[in-house]
Amino acid sequence: MSAPLLELRNLHVTADENAILNGVDLTVRDGEVHALMGPNGAGKSTLANVIMGHPGYVITQGQVLLRGEDLATWTPDARARAGIFLAFQYPESISGVSVIQFLRQAVAARRQLDELSVLEVRMDLMEWMQRLGMDPAFAERHLNDGFSGGERKRNEILQMALLDPVIALLDETDSGLDIDALRVVAQGVRTVRERLPSMGVLIVTHYVKLLEELRPDQVHILVDGRIVHSGGPELAQQIEADGYESWRVGVA
Ligand SMILES: Nc1ncnc2c1ncn2[C@@H]1O[C@H](COP(=O)(O)OP(=O)(O)O)[C@@H](O)[C@H]1O
Ligand SMILES: [Mg+2]
Numbered sequence: 025m026s027a028p029l030l031e032l033r034n035l036h037v038t039a040d041e042n043a044i045l046n047g048v049d050l051t052v053r054d055g056e057v058h059a060l061m062g063p064n065g066a067g068k069s070t071l072a073n074v075i076m077g078h079p080g081y082v083i084t085q086g087q088v089l090l091r092g093e094d095l096a097t098w099t100p101d102a103r104a105r106a107g108i109f110l111a112f113q114y115p116e117s118i119s120g121v122s123v124i125q126f127l128r129q130a131v132a133a134r135r136q137l138d139e140l141s142v143l144e145v146r147m148d149l150m151e152w153m154q155r156l157g158m159d160p161a162f163a164e165r166h167l168n169d170g171f172s173g174g175e176r177k178r179n180e181i182l183q184m185a186l187l188d189p190v191i192a193l194l195d196e197t198d199s200g201l202d203i204d205a206l207r208v209v210a211q212g213v214r215t216v217r218e219r220l221p222s223m224g225v226l227i228v229t230h231y232v233k234l235l236e237e238l239r240p241d242q243v244h245i246l247v248d249g250r251i252v253h254s255g256g257p258e259l260a261q262q263i264e265a266d267g268y269e270s271w272r273v274g275v276a
Pocket of ligand 2: 070
């Protein structure tokens with residue numbers, strides 16, 4: 025048996041000397057979709073950032089392992105090249121850059137090429153847009169051109185598809201995503217997995233609706249930097265009914 029795709033072992037993380045993650049264990053195997061849910065401030069984005077190697081966070085105990093290899097000394101670049109994917113949030117100020125130009129840069133960075141054939145990326149992109157049921161005109165849209173939530177998610181799903189990750193980390197950080205945006209993510213993940221069946225997915229969200237659409241293999245509830253419960257998508261109903269209160273540490 026080869027080592028699991030991604031494993032977090034007793035992970036403790038601080039930022040600015042504040043403890044944020046307090047002993048997280050999580051294993052994602054080939055082809056699995058895991059959802060990480062929890063209230064604001066629980067540490068969900070921190071967890072995704074730490075897997076990507078964000079320099080603002082310090083691992084004080086425990087490990088992040090990719091196929092059994094400790095990533096502690098790996099730069100974010102090395103992780104990206106190894107196929108760990110975290111969607112870039114493009115800066116709002118970027119101006120005059122189209123979706124295809126942006127994605128070409130992302131693909132070039134992942135494949136470590138200075139020059140990537142424009143044609144090649146365009147063909148890949150057009151194929152993916154067709155599979156995902158997206159309007160080809162979307163490729164020519166400018167990134168800062170008043171994207172809706174759904175359009176930002178389309179850009180994110182296209183990044184994921186084109187970069188061919190071994191594990192995709194999707195952080196649904198935005199508040200106020202509408203049903204269209206959530207559906208883009210759920211259907212996008214499903215479609216990409218059909219083509220890349222061994223890809224693992226860890227999706228961070230506080231949207232119960234997304235679970236209902238996505239039907240992940242496992243759902244983990246993160247509260248105060250700890251996974252307090254793991255189960256199947258049926259947890260969605262429990263969260264909807266009770267919120268996270270029943271899982272808070274110290275609550276009887
Ligand atoms: N770089 C940082 N420096 C200091 N505190 C941070 C940093 N990043 C996150 N935090 C704090 O850690 C906690 C968890 O944040 P975050 O991971 O963004 O939670 P979530 O994504 O679950 O809402 C919050 O209290 C937040 O203020
Ligand atoms: Mg967050």
